[in-house]
Amino acid sequence: MKLxxxxxxxxxxxxxxxxxxQDRIATIRQAALNDDTAWSIIEGLTSEIGPRPAGSETxxxxxxxxxxxxxxxxxANVHVEPxxxxxGWVRGEERAEIVAPFPQPLVLTAxxxxxxxxxxxxxxxxxxxxxxxALRAADPALIRGKIVYLGNQMVAARDGTNYAAFTPFRRRxxxxxxxxxxxxxxxxxxxxxxxxxxxxxQTNWADGVSPIPAAALTVPDAEQVERILTRGKPVTVxxxxxxxxxxxxxxxxxIAEVPGRDPALPxxxxxxxxxxxxxxxxxxxxxAGIAITAAAAKQVMAAGRPLRTIRLVWFxxxxxGGLGGEAYAAAHPADRPGLVSxxxxxxxxxxxxxxxxxxxxxxxxxxxxxxxxPLGVDWGGETAQAGSDVWPLVDRGAARFALAQDGTRYxxxxxxxxxxxDKIDRAQLRQAVAAWTMVLAVAADSAEPxxxxxxxxxxxx
Amino acid sequence: MKLxxxxxxxxxxxxxxxxxxQDRIATIRQAALNDDTAWSIIEGLTSEIGPRPAGSETxxxxxxxxxxxxxxxxxANVHVEPxxxxxGWVRGEERAEIVAPFPQPLVLTAxxxxxxxxxxxxxxxxxxxxxxxALRAADPALIRGKIVYLGNQMVAARDGTNYAAFTPFRRRxxxxxxxxxxxxxxxxxxxxxxxxxxxxxQTNWADGVSPIPAAALTVPDAEQVERILTRGKPVTVxxxxxxxxxxxxxxxxxIAEVPGRDPALPxxxxxxxxxxxxxxxxxxxxxAGIAITAAAAKQVMAAGRPLRTIRLVWFxxxxxGGLGGEAYAAAHPADRPGLVSxxxxxxxxxxxxxxxxxxxxxxxxxxxxxxxxPLGVDWGGETAQAGSDVWPLVDRGAARFALAQDGTRYxxxxxxxxxxxDKIDRAQLRQAVAAWTMVLAVAADSAEPxxxxxxxxxxxx
Numbered sequence: 063m064k065l066x067x068x069x070x071x072x073x074x075x076x077x078x079x080x081x082x083x084q085d086r087i088a089t090i091r092q093a094a095l096n097d098d099t100a101w102s103i104i105e106g107l108t109s110e111i112g113p114r115p116a117g118s119e120t121x122x123x124x125x126x127x128x129x130x131x132x133x134x135x136x137x138a139n140v141h142v143e144p145x146x147x148x149x150g151w152v153r154g155e156e157r158a159e160i161v162a163p164f165p166q167p168l169v170l171t172a173x174x175x176x177x178x179x180x181x182x183x184x185x186x187x188x189x190x191x192x193x194x195x196a197l198r199a200a201d202p203a204l205i206r207g208k209i210v211y212l213g214n215q216m217v218a219a220r221d222g223t224n225y226a227a228f229t230p231f232r233r234r235x236x237x238x239x240x241x242x243x244x245x246x247x248x249x250x251x252x253x254x255x256x257x258x259x260x261x262x263x264q265t266n267w268a269d270g271v272s273p274i275p276a277a278a279l280t281v282p283d284a285e286q287v288e289r290i291l292t293r294g295k296p297v298t299v300x301x302x303x304x305x306x307x308x309x310x311x312x313x314x315x316x317i318a319e320v321p322g323r324d325p326a327l328p329x330x331x332x333x334x335x336x337x338x339x340x341x342x343x344x345x346x347x348x349x350a351g352i353a354i355t356a357a358a359a360k361q362v363m364a365a366g367r368p369l370r371t372i373r374l375v376w377f378x379x380x381x382x383g384g385l386g387g388e389a390y391a392a393a394h395p396a397d398r399p400g401l402v403s404x405x406x407x408x409x410x411x412x413x414x415x416x417x418x419x420x421x422x423x424x425x426x427x428x429x430x431x432x433x434x435x436p437l438g439v440d441w442g443g444e445t446a447q448a449g450s451d452v453w454p455l456v457d458r459g460a461a462r463f464a465l466a467q468d469g470t471r472y473x474x475x476x477x478x479x480x481x482x483x484d485k486i487d488r489a490q491l492r493q494a495v496a497a498w499t500m501v502l503a504v505a506a507d508s509a510e511p512x513x514x515x516x517x518x519x520x521x522x523x
Numbered sequence: 524m525k526l527x528x529x530x531x532x533x534x535x536x537x538x539x540x541x542x543x544x545q546d547r548i549a550t551i552r553q554a555a556l557n558d559d560t561a562w563s564i565i566e567g568l569t570s571e572i573g574p575r576p577a578g579s580e581t582x583x584x585x586x587x588x589x590x591x592x593x594x595x596x597x598x599a600n601v602h603v604e605p606x607x608x609x610x611g612w613v614r615g616e617e618r619a620e621i622v623a624p625f626p627q628p629l630v631l632t633a634x635x636x637x638x639x640x641x642x643x644x645x646x647x648x649x650x651x652x653x654x655x656x657a658l659r660a661a662d663p664a665l666i667r668g669k670i671v672y673l674g675n676q677m678v679a680a681r682d683g684t685n686y687a688a689f690t691p692f693r694r695r696x697x698x699x700x701x702x703x704x705x706x707x708x709x710x711x712x713x714x715x716x717x718x719x720x721x722x723x724x725q726t727n728w729a730d731g732v733s734p735i736p737a738a739a740l741t742v743p744d745a746e747q748v749e750r751i752l753t754r755g756k757p758v759t760v761x762x763x764x765x766x767x768x769x770x771x772x773x774x775x776x777x778i779a780e781v782p783g784r785d786p787a788l789p790x791x792x793x794x795x796x797x798x799x800x801x802x803x804x805x806x807x808x809x810x811a812g813i814a815i816t817a818a819a820a821k822q823v824m825a826a827g828r829p830l831r832t833i834r835l836v837w838f839x840x841x842x843x844g845g846l847g848g849e850a851y852a853a854a855h856p857a858d859r860p861g862l863v864s865x866x867x868x869x870x871x872x873x874x875x876x877x878x879x880x881x882x883x884x885x886x887x888x889x890x891x892x893x894x895x896x897p898l899g900v901d902w903g904g905e906t907a908q909a910g911s912d913v914w915p916l917v918d919r920g921a922a923r924f925a926l927a928q929d930g931t932r933y934x935x936x937x938x939x940x941x942x943x944x945d946k947i948d949r950a951q952l953r954q955a956v957a958a959w960t961m962v963l964a965v966a967a968d969s970a971e972p973x974x975x976x977x978x979x980x981x982x983x984x
Contacts, residue, residue: 105750
């Protein structure tokens, strides 16, 4: 009889209290895996706005679209925080052709920040380098008055490490060529595809260097130039590239919140970037990132008001160099978020989880890792690349995490006209949303201090 | 002792006479499988000439290149047979953008024979049709003054049957739209990829129809237009398309021969087409076809002078509608070839063999099929699509064959800027050369009459 009462009491407890934490997490995970909110955001943004370059009128339309969508999703405190871009840059005409020895057109696109040729273009002889180190080591006399061609050895990899290795070719190569008095530079696209779509991207000019025309050839065009160079005859190219600086432009960050129960606890800041390069519709870069983080925050919100506030930031003008992230940090000088991360690596599945917290955050990270394990996400250690826009917050000691997505396909499409909705794999996207949901759900219901963390050096984004 | 002498006699016979036919064929097959002549032709033509549209100066350069290469390969009677194109067509500017409801650029390319917009373009409302039949059935009042959008349901298939199904959308759709007073037509590219490269191709205007601007959207752009149309708001597009007619142009066929021992036997005529669309470098269409047939003919030549002459024809100006084939037939009014075929389906492996001969040719076809079997090529029956350029010869009763290549990847790239050398798979290309070598080797050493054959209706190419 005593035994029977105990059993009854146990059953009563089971049904009357909230679900145990593990069951609750499993329920939220399953809800995220069944949800198409992220897909719907990407579909809407890419169809109804399309390309939305930093500082453009279409980026402004994207902000208005974002505010309406985030309000419709039920977020609180939805608003825009505008900021200025000191000097915008817009693409102009861009075409090139081999003049000799084998006349034929080339497909290319100007790099962000490129200088311009005269309207009618100019013709120059090509001098080729396989690596940035070779260009750096070259005698300036070989380069003066010439068009530099800079190859690279980019190959696909799940973790995208090759991009970190070759981005400096695009970011620094043009400046090095200009310092050696090249008249222009053509780089091989930092891409892993073989399509006639060039990979754009920002280039950085060293102090005091006057920008020269700088463009990326598509991979097939770059290989064509390399093949023709092996014939051993002088190769000359005619180049027309007329981008221009457009002065002060307006950009902005879009903010939305899931309010927490305890306003005294440091908040969680996550998001992606709303701007895209001008060539594609920014489905993988970074429609996916804003969609994944918003869909995950919505799942947490749907599961009941969390302990901590989650602030979602859809950053503006990331592509020219994390301008939205800088503006956010400047607009919130007193902000000391508990945890930050940006999703900016496409829409494919998450395979690895990394987090850098204070020692007091270790039990929280352990709970996150346990919640992620059923999704096939492995623990990857404490070196978390949290994304360029949240780095100013990391510099303030915010704990950070990273959910590494499969990047095998990412650099086929990254910064190209091919960055379109059809590249999104809905099943993988749902898994990524579920992974983000797990981390946010655990973090938002944890009271343990997550920071401060001594910042480390940011990697290229 | 008697036994020993017999054994010696047998050995003597084995070494002193030519290899038995089957061994000889196996030796030739293996030589073809090890040969990179075809690759070398494609590499040279695409690198040193590049795009070579019908009637262009680059097509003329391609002919000069071809003569030099074919002579270097050891062919006899290498020469050009020039012919006129009555009225050439060249691409101009081409751009489009959605004006409303969601302003954004579109990527497209003019179809061959397209009319032009004014230089500043024009704007029109889009009216969409999913199929050519739906366009044909539509009330002209719905179309008058509008821009027609014509979708399609093209999917990849090894045998390319879907292309035959959807080519009429490109060839006939513009004419139907013009007859109903559309101001322009945008078709979804007849392609199986998802890249921002449009698929060009010829369109045919019915008698008395004035050409309207006609272009192909890339598949992602077409899907974007379809998605935006589902929003139910009027869609308007601004279109600039300025191709033009350029009057009489010169083209030509390049001829080369493997002389046979018996000039009385009807010759074999095979080849591909030297011209390409202007967007890519024509690696798969049809660098591969001319390379495969030349490499196969060279293998036969290297194995010893055959019985019949093999004439290799690299046709000019196939893309606007088989003009080189017509010119060849007109220039050789008395030609009654014994066997014909054109390779014009890329560089991937051969999986099926078809042949249409007179009954007297059946044993020859059986020997061909036996020689092909070790390459994994199956017999596909007597309905052989021999290629558009040789159809005038089929009309004269020539026997024909077809070596069906794997077309799964072909329409990813066909008629696009992506038709470049990197799309060639060297291993599959060698197998295709070996298959062609088998058919040519058997045919060239067969004395049995192969024709005449009553011609059947040609299929779209």
